[in-house]
Amino acid sequence: MNQPMARAAPLRGERILVVDDEPSNLTVTGGLLRVLGLQPSLVVSGQAALDHCRREHYAAILMDVQMPELDGLETARLLRAEHGAACPPILALTAGVMEEQLQACLAAGMVERITKPIDLDRLVDGLLRWVAPVTPKPLRPLRRLDAPARADLRERLQELQRDIAAQRFIAKNLSGALAAELADTELAAAFQPVSEALRHLQFKAALKACVELIESLNPNEDA
16 A cells, blocks of 8 residues: 555545646646546646636645746635635645745645655645545554543644634644544544544534543543
8 A cells, every 4th residue: 555546545536726837747747646546627827726716626736836927825825815714725836945935835825845846655645634634444452541641632632722723724734643643542433523624624613523522531531
């Protein structure tokens, strides 16, 4: 299951918007997505991306940073301002590898950077993080958390709760990490409503589920 195509199985059928002013780049990126079993829509400008997102729903957006007129950063800002929490995760496509370039992308509302030329493994990794985080299935009896582990979990859930309340995209990453850690525990099923809501960026539902889970954890309980 280490090959990109096999790992991309949870992504198959998802619709991805690709934004790049270079037709050759669109062809390459669109081809990679089709090989992985996704459904790409290809547009050549930031304005076209804005128009498409008003009419269609996408699981994620792959956005070139350097484009004429409306560049990727400004397009991302406009998309986030218009769609808010319902905005699909925007992954930057750029040849820039400097830290300040990454920070500019994050400040504009993008969630991470995929450097050009696109590496198939990194593309799959990024999409899995934001479109379909995978929770491993337990292969043994469910593990019970002891009191210290539960106390630590409560603190991490409270941190997650704050990020959800602020509608920060990082909450989806934190949720994916927690889901993986809890997959073989007694609390895997209890956490699922949180991770599933965040997968679809449903912050209100995720917040409610997270608060309920925190309240259900008795810090004085012995496992």
